[in-house]
Amino acid sequence: MKRNTWQREAVRGALDANDGFISAQALHSALHATGSPIGLATVYRALADLAVEGDADSLQSPEGESLYRACSTNLHHHHLICRNCGLTVEIEADAVERWAKDVAGQNGFTQAAHVVDVFGLCATCTAKAA
């Protein structure tokens, strides 16, 4: 049976409180900063669970870290991510969905999944950088 623990709630809450993608390590640090004695391994486990249940999204940063974010919808979608501040916008892309399926089919591929994420500088960070 699945049990409800304050640790899981803490991770879920910390994710919700965060605007963009965050690494497991950073989330653990943030929780500690608020006085929570939660363990690192538990944060990893909770994040993995949330991702499986569809309550969180995960992606790999260009540096190879796994990043997580609270996910507002269980529907398939993609992201527009600020590489500076981590701000994330969820985007839909029916056109890309179709394209991915088409291009896979044309090459004889089946069970097509795809990774489509756009990185850039958000308006705020663009202004600051100027």
Next chain:
Amino acid sequence: MKRNTWQREAVRGALDANDGFISAQALHSALHATGSPIGLATVYRALADLAVEGDADSLQSPEGESLYRACSTNLHHHHLICRNCGLTVEIEADAVERWAKDVAGQNGFTQAAHVVDVFGLCATCTAKAA
């Protein structure tokens, strides 16, 4: 000055001889299997150099490994990758390029880069799996 060493040639050759994306570790093993005494660190360095020069593509597998592949063109392009055998097809996607730029612009993002890769099972592996 940049020097030509047999090690760099060996890495380039091994990459060319491989059809799909391969990890640095696997490439090192493959080279050792052919009797080459090349060091692991050197393989990493050579791959990083090739990637910078545009002679190789790199991407991150879902498991977090960095994968490399000999790149036939320096132009920007994407990949259709068999998750079973590593077979890779280079694909162009003008539509996706435009879409990425548009969606970034609509949200005030600048300096948009994007990660677009499609994973699936190639025709051969699909047949085997049946």
Next chain:
DNA sequence: GCTCTGTTGATAATGATTGTCAAAACCATT
């Protein structure tokens, strides 16, 4: 052949993530 300087490679170091396992917490039941 000689020297200078970039390159190599064995190994240690790093850093994220996962495995281990006894102790603690959860929840249905008494």
Next chain:
DNA sequence: AATGGTTTTGACAATCATTATCAACAGAGC
């Protein structure tokens, strides 16, 4: 509220890919 069967936790060790270190080595030009 106490009990008991299980799940979860968390401190720590283990793992894995990758990077740094640094002395020995090998190109390139003289």
